[in-house]
Amino acid sequence: MTAKSPEIMVDLIKVSKTYPPRVHALVDVSLTVHAGEMLFLTGMSGAGKTTLLRLLCRGETPDKGLVEVAGQDLDRLSGSGLQQLRRRIGMAYQDFKLLPRHTVAENIALAMEVAYRKRSFIRKRTRELLEKLRLADKYATPAGELSRGEQQRISIARALANMPDLVLADEPTGNLDRETTALVMDLFREHEERGATIIIATHDRELFSDGSHRVIELTAGQLRSPEEPGRTGEQSLHNEEASQ
Amino acid sequence: MNFLRAIVGQTLRNLRQTWSSQLVTLLTISLSVLIFSFFFLVYINVLNAGRQLGDNLRLIVYLDEEPSKPLQEEYRQKILKFDRVEKIEFVSSQQAYERFRKQLGHDQDVLEGMPRDFLPPSIEVYPIRSLSSLTRIKRFSDYLQTLPGVLKVQYGREWIDRFYSFVKLMRVVVILSGMLLILTTTFMVAHTIRLTLCSRERELELLRLLGASNHYIRAPFFLEGALQGLAGSVCGLVALYVFFDWIRLRFAGSAMLNLFPFTFFPVPVILAIVAASTLLCASGSFSSTRRILRL
Ligand SMILES: Nc1ncnc2c1ncn2[C@@H]1O[C@H](COP(=O)(O)OP(=O)(O)OP(=O)(O)O)[C@@H](O)[C@H]1O
Ligand SMILES: [Mg+2]
Numbered sequence: 001m002t003a004k005s006p007e008i009m010v011d012l013i014k015v016s017k018t019y020p021p022r023v024h025a026l027v028d029v030s031l032t033v034h035a036g037e038m039l040f041l042t043g044m045s046g047a048g049k050t051t052l053l054r055l056l057c058r059g060e061t062p063d064k065g066l067v068e069v070a071g072q073d074l075d076r077l078s079g080s081g082l083q084q085l086r087r088r089i090g091m092a093y094q095d096f097k098l099l100p101r102h103t104v105a106e107n108i109a110l111a112m113e114v115a116y117r118k119r120s121f122i123r124k125r126t127r128e129l130l131e132k133l134r135l136a137d138k139y140a141t142p143a144g145e146l147s148r149g150e151q152q153r154i155s156i157a158r159a160l161a162n163m164p165d166l167v168l169a170d171e172p173t174g175n176l177d178r179e180t181t182a183l184v185m186d187l188f189r190e191h192e193e194r195g196a197t198i199i200i201a202t203h204d205r206e207l208f209s210d211g212s213h214r215v216i217e218l219t220a221g222q223l224r225s226p227e228e229p230g231r232t233g234e235q236s237l238h239n240e241e242a243s244q
Numbered sequence: 245m246n247f248l249r250a251i252v253g254q255t256l257r258n259l260r261q262t263w264s265s266q267l268v269t270l271l272t273i274s275l276s277v278l279i280f281s282f283f284f285l286v287y288i289n290v291l292n293a294g295r296q297l298g299d300n301l302r303l304i305v306y307l308d309e310e311p312s313k314p315l316q317e318e319y320r321q322k323i324l325k326f327d328r329v330e331k332i333e334f335v336s337s338q339q340a341y342e343r344f345r346k347q348l349g350h351d352q353d354v355l356e357g358m359p360r361d362f363l364p365p366s367i368e369v370y371p372i373r374s375l376s377s378l379t380r381i382k383r384f385s386d387y388l389q390t391l392p393g394v395l396k397v398q399y400g401r402e403w404i405d406r407f408y409s410f411v412k413l414m415r416v417v418v419i420l421s422g423m424l425l426i427l428t429t430t431f432m433v434a435h436t437i438r439l440t441l442c443s444r445e446r447e448l449e450l451l452r453l454l455g456a457s458n459h460y461i462r463a464p465f466f467l468e469g470a471l472q473g474l475a476g477s478v479c480g481l482v483a484l485y486v487f488f489d490w491i492r493l494r495f496a497g498s499a500m501l502n503l504f505p506f507t508f509f510p511v512p513v514i515l516a517i518v519a520a521s522t523l524l525c526a527s528g529s530f531s532s533t534r535r536i537l538r539l
Contacts, residue, residue, distance in 0.1 A: 057453065059453060080457060080458075082455075083455045083456065083457050083458075084455065085455070086453065086454060086455025087454070087455035088455075089455075091453070097446075097450050097453070099446070099447055099450065101261070102257075110451070110454060111454050113250045113253075114250075114451060114454045114455055114456035114460055115455070116247050116250065
């Protein structure tokens with residue numbers, strides 16, 4: 001690992017992404033996320049939240065700018081280097097990306113299988129996650145037969161299954177009620193305590209209304225720090241870092 | 245270990261999900277193996293039969309007069325100049341008479357009053373029992389004909405010529421069916437793999453996003469191809485054996501089978517056929533994933 005600065009997990013420098021024909025999804029976005037930080041990414045629909053998250057796991061490549069994750073320049077990463085990095089990233093996609101004909105357990109296990117985890121670990125971890133998300137009874141159900149909210153929780157479970165260093169959650173609570181949202185947020189917090197870096201893209205202001213985490217807002221592909229109350233600056237960030 | 249488990253699990257899942265096209269492929273491979281190994285079996289048995297015939301095969305060179313010892317030596321040199329041979333035997337007219345008398349057995353009396361040297365002396369040439377020397381037998385005979393003092397050269401000409409043109413034809417058929425086998429198996433395997441790839445496109449995309457290694461993605465396809473080749477060749481060979489056994493029972497005691505023992509492939513050949521088709525299918529599927537996964 002060629003970590004330039006180990007405490008920086010995500011570093012974006014003047015990143016732009018334009019989709020054909022002329023959709024400027026991201027414009028000159030610069031962002032630094034420190035290891036162990038939980039960060040909320042908000043903004044209107046179409047502001048570029050998903051695009052930003054996809055850049056971080058190289059589901060998309062930027063037109064301009066530098067994207068560094070865990071000290072590695074994604075543009076120069078390929079082959080096994082990229083594969084190994086991706087195993088350290090857990091992404092819960094907005095469209096879930098579940099395999100509808102595979103069972104819930106198989107869907108979750110996939111993230112651990114590609115990392116060659118032990119069978120026993122996979123089984124234990126899958127049960128544990130389903131337990132925490134109150135889906136234990138769906139263990140052997142094909143994912144395609146679940147409700148939207150259930151599918152959403154499965155995609156979150158898969159993102160967290162392999163104990164990733166970086167969690168990218170795209171609208172993780174869009175289909176969930178208040179109570180279930182709390183379950184999911186508890187799970188994220190658990191991973192935050194474990195030391196994982198967590199970036200959550202969301203419209204749901206309630207998720208970050210307690211003001212304990214940094215919030216950034218995308219507006220038409222441009223980053224600007226929202227003048228919201230409860231926004232915590234670099235100060236709290238360094239406190240968190242120190243606590244690790 | 246974990247890797248292997250994951251791969252095997254993935255392969256089984258693949259097979260389960262596309263079982264109908266897998267079945268078609270399996271059938272095609274079995275059939276190709278059956279066709280190829282059928283011709284190959286016939287070819288091998290024909291060769292065996294040829295070798296057995298070769299045991300009794302000799303060229304008889306009739307001479308106009310009894311060769312003296314130095315002349316015998318000269319003949320020997322000249323014969324050896326053309327080709328190595330198994331054995332050269334000089335038969336004087338006296339010996340020929342004795343032999344003939346013995347062959348006649350009880351009917352010896354027909355020889356009564358015949359001069360003892362009415363049969364010409366001859367040289368019996370036993371060619372080496374290899375296919376290449378046997379196929380040259382006609383040219384050998386032509387050569388012997390040109391030696392001085394030779395009246396006539398005799399061998400089962402018609403029969404041997406026909407036999408060896410048959411062997412040559414069989415060889416072409418075996419090679420063609422072998423090529424057919426290679427073409428159909430690689431094509432069919434590549435085809436089913438492509439189907440699997442298409443039906444699993446989303447899944448493969450997801451695997452890549454999850455950080456699956458190339459081996460993790462490709463090994464199941466390799467294994468799938470290998471299994472296809474293994475199962476297909478075993479099925480084909482079993483079918484051939486059943487057919488072979490049926491023929492043997494059906495024609496048990498018939499003159500043809502008594503003359504030439506009809507045998508199945510020896511174990512090493514069976515293993516070689518199975519190994520070759522397994523390898524063929526595995527590499528076929530492996531290379532088709534390379535193209536499609538753009539690795
Ligand atoms: N694959 C694509 N091809 C073309 N345009 C795209 C593509 N993906 C996103 N866009 C466009 O880029 C812009 C940003 O999209 P993005 O999905 O990042 O928004 P978002 O903030 O995630 O929105 P939402 O909150 O609705 O999920 C949008 O205008 C969208 O239409
Ligand atoms: Mg989005």
